[in-house]
Amino acid sequence: MSPARRPFVVNVADLLRRAGSSREDALEGPLGPLEVVDTRMPAGSTVRVELRLESVNEGIVAKGTVTAPWAGECRRCLEPVHGTLRSEVLEVFEAEPKEGETLLLDGVTIDLEPVVREAILLDLPLAPLCREDCAGLCPTCGVNHDEVACECAPPTADLRWAGLEGLTFEE
Numbered sequence: 408m409s410p411a412r413r414p415f416v417v418n419v420a421d422l423l424r425r426a427g428s429s430r431e432d433a434l435e436g437p438l439g440p441l442e443v444v445d446t447r448m449p450a451g452s453t454v455r456v457e458l459r460l461e462s463v464n465e466g467i468v469a470k471g472t473v474t475a476p477w478a479g480e481c482r483r484c485l486e487p488v489h490g491t492l493r494s495e496v497l498e499v500f501e502a503e504p505k506e507g508e509t510l511l512l513d514g515v516t517i518d519l520e521p522v523v524r525e526a527i528l529l530d531l532p533l534a535p536l537c538r539e540d541c542a543g544l545c546p547t548c549g550v551n552h553d554e555v556a557c558e559c560a561p562p563t564a565d566l567r568w569a570g571l572e573g574l575t576f577e578e
């Protein structure tokens with residue numbers, strides 16, 4: 408495949424020639440869709456990776472930051488909400504990777520796509536808010552309290568009903 412179609416595959420031949428050498432790299436390309444609960448990174452989103460690559464004993468250490476857009480809905484008012492996540496990544500690539508610890512150094516290339524995917528999945532916000540003090544929907548009539556007030560009884564009324572739920576009636 409051409410480099411353009413695999414934006415997160417990096418050629419590290421230059422680093423492998425000299426142990427201890429390092430360089431910065433920036434990768435950018437489309438990825439997705441990725442989704443956790445109701446928060447997702449839409450298909451084809453542009454993901455950016457700022458990397459520092461370092462050649463160590465028979466391997467490559469990749470350390471950096473993944474930046475990706477996400478979209479979801481506010482957990483209180485259900486309005487669309489979106490943002491940008493930043494994830495830190497740190498991986499070691501070796502010609503003979505240790506299962507669950509290091510990844511494959513494939514000849515002179517490393518593939519960061521699985522690393523980037525995992526980082527995004529871990530950091531997608533599970534219960535985003537449109538803003539910290541979002542008032543949410545009225546539990547009784549459903550209006551958005553960020554936009555309008557309503558005449559419904561205040562939340563203290565709910566406590567009385569909660570008490571009734573514990574009652575049982577004899578036949």
Ligand SMILES: [Zn+2]
Nearest residue numbers: 481484537541
């Ligand atoms: Zn909200």
Ligand SMILES: [Zn+2]
Nearest residue numbers: 545548557559
């Ligand atoms: Zn209401």
